[in-house]
Amino acid sequence: MFTGLSAFPLTPLRDGAVDEAAFTNLVARLATARVDSITALGSTGSYAYLTRGERARVARLAVEHAADVPVIIGVGALRTEHVLELVEDAQEAGASGVLLAPLSYQALTADDVYGLYEDVTRELAVPLVVYDNPATTHFAFTDDLYQAIAALPHVASLKIPGVPADPARAAIRVARLRDLLPAGTALGVSGDAFGATGLNAGCDSWYSVIGGTLPRLALDITRAAQAGDHAGATSQSERLAPLWDLFARHGSLRVTAAVAEHLGLAPPHSLPLPIRGLAAADRADVVEVCTKLRLTV
Template sequence: MFSGLSAFPLTPLNEKGIDEAVFVRLIERLNAAGVDSVCALGSTGSYAYLTRHERLRVAQLAVQHAGDVPVIAGIGALRTRDVLELAQDAQKAGAGGVLLAPVSYQKLSDDEVFGLFDAVTRSLSVPLCVYDNPATTHFEFSDELHGRIAQLPNVASIKIPGVPADPEAARARVDLLRALIPRHVTIGVSGDAFAATGLNAGCEAWYSVIAGLFPQIALAITRNAQAGNAREATGLSGRLAPLWALFLQYGSLRVIATAAELRGLVATPCLPLPVKSLQGEVRQRLAAILDELELA
């Protein structure tokens, strides 16, 4: 579950609620593609904007329609109390694992974050992935903190926010973290532009935004990296450079949501206000990029 390609789908919604039928189709699309896991309620799934009931429903739908593909459910929330409730909901829904980011309004200390993971992991009956995403949480994990958390029960993976672009520096980065965590805890790369480099450098998993919508190209990158075809994996990722540039400039959620709208896979709008998909010239530019890359 915490190796290979983990696809992070959108949760299509508007101010009236979640578009359940469209979400189911996105999950079935990932099942048919053969991804290694589905992570519902990640940042791409807009988890922070949903009520507890909505999150439970999304987890239930993902499990019901993912077939044999294991489902990971995001459980991040502002209070430890709420995270514990969400963890119970995810387990009751049948999720095979959970994903936890240290979400907070107040800046957290290392001890506070460790306390969060300590409380949550001791209440779980399923494995947990540590979600290191400073772009959204504004908390930066040290390698030492990762090492402490990785010793807790039920911790199975660490999702790091990218690696250096230089292959040797990327391998050194992964090796440094690997030396501090147990062998059974996998290291997964996120930040799609860094995925090929991270996989080639020894990351066992790719936690992927693009795979949630266009799983075939993400699978091609992943399988080549797993087979030791580093040059092919890097080349496939390089073709997507125009898309990665938009991710960096506008945020991967807005870009992938706009791509889903352009390809008719979701209704418009599909994001929780005040967040909006791309409009105007940049929307037209994205449409041209999707056509050029033949992403459908």
């Protein structure tokens, strides 16, 4: 479950409510494509904007429509008590694992974050992925904190925020983390532009945003890297540079939603307010890139 491609689908909304038909179609597409796992209710799935009831429903739908593909459910929330409620919902839905980010309004300390994972892992019955993405959580893990949290029970994988762009430096970074972490702790790279480099450097998995909407693109890169075809994985990722540039300019969530809406996989204005998505001119850029790269369903 913690190797290969973990695809992060959107949770499309229509008129302020979860569009269950669009969501289940995205999940079914991932199952048909044979991704290695599906991570629902990650940042791409807009988990922080949904109620507990909506999240519980989405978790059940993800598991029901994923066939035999393992489903990981995001359980981040501002309060530990609420995280534990979401863990309970995810486990009752049949999730194979959970993804936890240190979500906050007040800035968190390292002790706060360690305590969060300590409290949550004490109640878990499934594996946990540690979500490190300072761009969204505004909290940066240190290597010492990685090491401490990875020693807790049920911690199975770290989702790290990219790797150095230089392949040699990326390999050094991954090796450094391997030395720090308990044996068997999986490393997953995130930040789609870093997917190929991270996999080539020895990461076990790629936690992919675009993989949740266009799984074939991400699978081709992943399978090349897994087969040892590092040049092929790099070449396929470099072909998608115009898409990665859009991610860097506007954020992966807004761009992926625009791609899904353009391709008919999500309804118009599918993001939760107050996120209004891309302006018309920027949407036109997305359509141009889709045409240039021949991105289709």
